[in-house]
Amino acid sequence: MNxxxxxxxxxxxxxACVLTDNHHEVLLVGKDATQIDELNTRHTNxxxxxxxxxxxxxxxxxxxxxxxxAFSDYLLIAVPSHAVTTLLSNIxxxxxxxxxxxxxxxxxDGTSKQRFSDVIRHAVPRKYLKGxxxxxxxxxxxxxxxxxxxxxxxxxxxxxxxxxxxxxFANSVFRVYVQKDEIGAEVGAAMKNVIAIxxxxxxxxxxxxxxxxxxxxxxxxxxxxxxxxxxGKLKTHTGLxxxxxxxxxxxxxHSRNYQAGIIIGxxxxxTTFLKNxxxxxxxxxxxxxxxxxxxxxxxxxxxxxxxxxxxxxxxKPSDMVKFLMNRPLKVE
Numbered sequence: 001m002n003x004x005x006x007x008x009x010x011x012x013x014x015x016a017c018v019l020t021d022n023h024h025e026v027l028l029v030g031k032d033a034t035q036i037d038e039l040n041t042r043h044t045n046x047x048x049x050x051x052x053x054x055x056x057x058x059x060x061x062x063x064x065x066x067x068x069x070a071f072s073d074y075l076l077i078a079v080p081s082h083a084v085t086t087l088l089s090n091i092x093x094x095x096x097x098x099x100x101x102x103x104x105x106x107x108x109d110g111t112s113k114q115r116f117s118d119v120i121r122h123a124v125p126r127k128y129l130k131g132x133x134x135x136x137x138x139x140x141x142x143x144x145x146x147x148x149x150x151x152x153x154x155x156x157x158x159x160x161x162x163x164x165x166x167x168x169f170a171n172s173v174f175r176v177y178v179q180k181d182e183i184g185a186e187v188g189a190a191m192k193n194v195i196a197i198x199x200x201x202x203x204x205x206x207x208x209x210x211x212x213x214x215x216x217x218x219x220x221x222x223x224x225x226x227x228x229x230x231x232g233k234l235k236t237h238t239g240l241x242x243x244x245x246x247x248x249x250x251x252x253x254h255s256r257n258y259q260a261g262i263i264i265g266x267x268x269x270x271t272t273f274l275k276n277x278x279x280x281x282x283x284x285x286x287x288x289x290x291x292x293x294x295x296x297x298x299x300x301x302x303x304x305x306x307x308x309x310x311x312x313x314x315x316k317p318s319d320m321v322k323f324l325m326n327r328p329l330k331v332e
Contacts, residue, residue: 007078010141020056028061029068081107088123098130106189131161137240138248155185184232188242193283195219199250200261229297257283
């Protein structure tokens, strides 16, 4: 089977590795000519991985979106959240047949505040859309590309579509569950990034494991509140795309959101980090989206409010910890 992956970052590379292990042909579509040349000639991507991580020769790369669209009926999106709508606007005019669109971007669209499955649904004409499936769950690319055991979820409103995509990826080290709670899965995948920033802040401030455990636990409560308000199911929030993804993102040094939080906590301000950061930290834009959704739905999300205040209002992380600890006591 041919699969096109739009993106050449860590997750795009890791999923390409899974697919070629399963004997599929993969075409990566990127924007950096040097990177594309390296992938095609040396089969490495030194921007993200050590040069001893060599891709299968079944992985090809191109700068051409046209070539990517023509290559397969499975179009996988693995680009940062801010780039999704532009990418879709470039893909749609090139479509001439029905395709699966597989989303792996974790977050919401910053302008419309829509989940990315809905963004895709509104962008791609129905006559060209065979199905929308999201691949989400606790999965660091650095471990997937080393063939370490990973379990994720293929989520779609149509279980048959999720199963089709799951069959492409599933193997002895990459297990793919199937589910249909699209809302719950995508809310969990987005929310965990904000909680991971907060977890990193706790570490950066030197507050210890007790504080982090409490933070992540109460963060799960806030995820459930937002998920319920938007139509997600409780079972989903306690599964791979909820609790599972939150644990791995909030505790692992592979997590860019957690790493960002550590720096912000150590500095006791987000100002320097935001000024100098060059990496994609999906929890930063989603903190604003989550806060706006909380206001819209009249939800009490104090951790989200605190992270938003640090990132967008210049508040000190240490002051936000005091704010969270000194709120009125209540029944859990």
